[in-house]
């Protein structure tokens with residue numbers, strides 16, 4: 109029996125139920141993934157006990173010789189994988205990483221030009237709901253109404269008119285290739301700094317399956333747990349000239365003790381991401397996303413922008429007379445986990461939303477391929493068509509269980 113079950117059965121039950129949920133359900137949340145057992149092992153290691161404020165070789169605590177090894181490996185692997193001049197692996201999350209970039213070069217009141225949340229941007233890029241909007245002046249670009257792809261003409265126009273101190277490229281729900289040379293050209297024309305948040309596509313970038321923002325950006329932030337398939341956390345990449353500013357902004361600027369167990373797990377994830385089979389995995393993520401999008405289109409679902417070039421897609425549910433909110437809970441009831449999402453120019457508010465965001469990284473980790481994606485599209489369609497027919501929904505639920513049971517996940521783990 110696991111030790112936690114002896115001392116805290118309530119938490120052990122929560123862990124056990126979550127494990128079963130992950131094993132039995134079909135996980136289609138585009139920003140989630142399943143880490144390897146090695147990463148779980150390192151993240152649950154004795155490194156969690158160590159305080160190490162500062163940086164390798166320059167800490168404010170004794171006894172840091174071994175965590176220094178871990179952090180140095182993480183930094184070097186991050187730089188090498190993404191061909192970056194510098195990396196800070198301490199940010200606790202992607203939002204934290206973005207804030208740390210802002211605090212390194214901006215003053216309160218400075219202007220940021222970023223993609224609007226409604227069109228696929230991220231909260232931390234300056235949504236009115238976030239702290240960022242209270243500290244800085246936020247101007248937003250978005251996607252064109254007809255193509256639903258980034259409106260680079262509007263971006264240029266706004267950049268030249270507003271002369272923002274910082275332009276942010278990158279998104280949370282955008283399924284097309286982002287033109288980083290174009291962003292860089294516009295940032296240069298408006299004398300702005302360029303930050304790219306590549307959190308969603310980091311795994312694709314690491315393997316050359318999405319063009320890299322690194323040569324074109326002053327700063328690049330990422331999370332490590334999405335397509336990159338590492339522990340939850342963030343990394344900031346920077347041009348050498350910003351090394352001191354970024355490092356100071358992370359510590360002591362906005363964080364205290366780094367999470368050394370997570371940093372060591374980031375190092376392992378970065379090592380795994382440099383292997384040839386990681387490229388095959390990323391390739392399969394894209395093939396799966398394209399197949400899922402095409403299969404849904406054949407079942408009369410509209411895919412925003414007509415398809416996908418990466419790991420995710422936005423499905424417009426209006427032709428099915430269903431909101432994202434209803435679809436999310438309906439699919440949850442049959443064992444498919446997704447998130448409702450606004451679509452560009454959505455007539456509905458975000459808590460209802462007209463769309464769903466679907467992504468393939470997690471199911472690809474479980475070994476699913478094109479055949480399973482076609483089946484999942486049919487299952488989603490069946491569930492939506494039969495939303496008021498409980499006996500049909502029971503059959504759909506059974507199909508989900510059957511499909512899921514063919515792809516094992518964490519067979520050795522129990523709580």
Ligand code: DSN
Pocket residue numbers: 139202230280
């Ligand atoms: N919450 C993440 C996502 O789902 O895209 C971004 O932080």
